[in-house]
Amino acid sequence: MTKVNWFLLLFIFPLSFQGFSQHTFLGSNRELFVDDFLIDRLDGASLKMHVPIDEGVAFYLDKPWEGKFSTYTTIIHDQGIFRAYYRGLLDVVEGNNQRLTCYAESKDGIDWYKPNLGIHEIKGSKDNNVILVDEELTPNFTPFLDTNPNAKAEEKFKALAGKQATGLFALSSADGIHWVKIQDKPVLQEGNLDSQNVSFWSTTENKYLVFFRSTDSGFRSVSRSTSTDFKSWDKGIAMTFGSAPLEHIYTQQTSPYFRAPQIYLAVGARFMPDKQVLTDGQATEMGIDPNYYKACSDAFLMTSRGGNQYRRYFMESYIRPGIGLNNWVSRTNYPALNVVQTSPYEMSIYVNQDYAQSTAHLRRYSIRLDGFASLSAGFAGGEMITKPFVFEGNALELNYSTSAAGEIYVELLDEDGNKIPGFSKEECQPIIGNELSRPVYWNNSTNVSRLSGTAVRMKIYLKDAAIYSFRFY
Incomplete structure (x- = not known):
């Protein structure tokens, strides 16, 4: 089969050769060790x-139209500008029908400012950062940068906004600041819709997706719907979580990882409705609203690779609540939508903290590029063998780190697990160091092109080392 045909199969069958074989087709996609999607066997190694x-x-939510109930943040990185969108409230009482959508900007994702946009008059002045005041649109406003190659320039940004009572409306914007409805009637009216309802263009599925709030056996959960035009959506289907126990998924924040868009990463908030940490007296002393300290929440990490299945390989907290009682109130520790790159080697994740408190703010967390999780082994060493897969490319690249005593070797096997001459461990140059991009050498060569388009397995040997991602290129 020619290489052109292999690339066609990538778009038609992005996860496997349906009707041909069960080999996973990677193409030249970057793969992360955020789940066990590719793993066949682990021996002494782990994720x-x-x-x-x-x-x-990152910034405080301290304007009179923001306040302690500001939440549901979205971060968009657009050609050197970082844009933050979040819910504000004109007064301090939640649910008073004066919800607003606020906007902040940054040139680096680290230092943020709130521009005076002059769009809406708030408390007698247009010197504010408010972009929406329409009560139909401000609940749960969640925008995205539309990567659909056929998207119109005036619809460079899109969003879904609304609530269960109104349904979700589709909006668009040319500049990310001035928004209009795409049509007058709502485009989606099923589900609970009472938190961020996340939509985006999927390059691998070639359609728009939305992940919205639903319920499953009494738990807050997630459903998914698809559309080709962002106006007509098919009937939602409930997401599954494999063997993971049900938990209250308050927000899921599912979006394509920008360096591997075939992987939908979800850094969301799980809610523990019956876990009260603060006493009534402590809450009163801290000035916390009586409705917002009798539960707690933290951040979790899960993935999806298309269809209605999530993979929750890690049940542990991804970001634990911090030190101090201010971190243990209801609806704090809710991650913002989207992970963005803020340096050549670093990504940032943002989290709303101190909810229902006068110190409410957005907080920044950093992590190594691709570094959500890794294939790791300690000093005693370990091994991993993948399932059979097919790649396209001439070389293999690793994002990895080792200790001074550690090392990594990579071996390429045929689909039955036999060593392929020229690509054995014995012929692999030891991989030592800490690099975001390092080619693998066998016999002083990186060339793997003769195996491109054929089914192979990869066997990795690690000692006091971690691999965050790899790709063939």
């Missing part, structure tokens, strides 16, 4: 989740 580093406050 390890890596905790993001707390980098402090």
Whole structure:
């Protein structure tokens, strides 16, 4: 089969050769060790989740039209501009029908400012950062940068906004600041819809997706719907979680990872409705609204690769609540939508914290590029063998780190697990160091092109080392 045909299969059958074989087709996609999608066997090695580093406050939610109930943040990186969208409230009482959508900007994702946009008059002045005041649209406003190659320039940004009572409306914008309805009637009216309802263009499925709030056996859960035009959506289908136990998924924040868009990463908030940490007296002393300290929440990590299945390989908390009672109130620790790159080697994740408190703010966490999780082994060493897969490319690249005593070897096997001459462990140059992009050498060569388009397995040997991602290119 020619290479052109292999690439066609990537778009038609992105996960496997349906009707041909069960081999996973990677093409030249980057793969992350965020789940066991490719793993056939582990021996002394494991998948390890890596905790993001707390980098402090990104910005406080301290304007009179923002306040302690500001939440549901979306971060969009657009050609050197980082854009933040979030819910505000004109007064301090939640549910008073004065919800607003606010906007902040940054040139680096680290230092943020709130521009005076002059769009809406708030408290007698247009010197504010408010972009929407329409009560039909401000609940749960969740925008995205439309990567559909056929998207109109005036619809560069799209969003879904609304609630269960109104349904979700489709909006568009040319500049990310001035928004209009795409049509007058709502485009989606099923589900609970009472938190961020996340939509995006999927390059692998060639359609728009939305992940919205639904219920499953009394638990807050997620359903998915698809559309080809962002106006007509098919009937939603409930997402499944494999063997993972049901938990309250308050927000799921599912979006394509920008370096591997075939992987939908979900860094969301799980809600523990009956876990009260603060006493009534502590809550009163801290000035916390009586409705917002009798539960707690934290951040979790899961993935999807298309269809209605999530993979929750890690049940542990991805970002634990911080030190201090202010981190243990209801609806705090809710991650913002989207992970963005903020340096050549670093990504940032943002989390709403101190909910229902006068110190409410958005906080930034950093993590190594691709570093959500890794294939890891300690000093005693370990091994991993993949399932059979087919790649396209001439070389293999790793994003990895080792200790000074550690090392990594990579071996390519045929689909039955036999060593392929020229690509054995004995012929592999030891991989030592800490790099985001390092080619693998066998016999002083990186060339793997003769195996491109054929089914292979990969066997990795690790000692005091971690691999975050790999790709053939």
